[in-house]
Amino acid sequence: MKVYSVYILRCRDKTYYTGISSNLWERVEEHQSGKYENSYTYNRRPIELVYYCEFTEPDLAIEFEKRIKNWSRVKKEALINGEYEKLPNLAKKNFQ
Template sequence: MQQSYVYILKCADDSYYTGVTSNLQQRMFQHDTAFYPDCYTATKRPLELVFYAEFTDINLAFEKEKQIKKWSRLKKEALINGNYDALTNLAKKNFSK
């Protein structure tokens, strides 16, 4: 099976970009050089790769990418910092308004 990667980039404007690829090195080059000028990251360089995870099933990688894209900034930062215990708590919503 071909390796796939879910990755998170920290952009120059302090935002995060989450993507999926089968060739992380090539995709980073594409981001760094604005190979796709209409891509979100093209105008937000320089970029820093702050997280990636490997998958042997591209479908699982796509699922994880979609999941992470829905996460709050705090939850993404917990993942980036390896604070896995906080992920569950950060998923809870406060409905007592």
């Protein structure tokens, strides 16, 4: 059974990058090594994998990745920190 990982990377500039891959560890290494010069993470290395979850259905993984990309920084950090009870109350807006 193929597994699809949705992941969040913390970049050197403290921004977050969210992606999806069917080979998480290979993809993280590609980000870290700068394999793709035009990628978001290329000039923001080193990166750190701070969150991932796995799906067996690619459509569900894609849907979750798209959802996370629209989240505020605070909401992403709640997910990263396992503070799941906070997620429903964190709307997409600028929290300080």
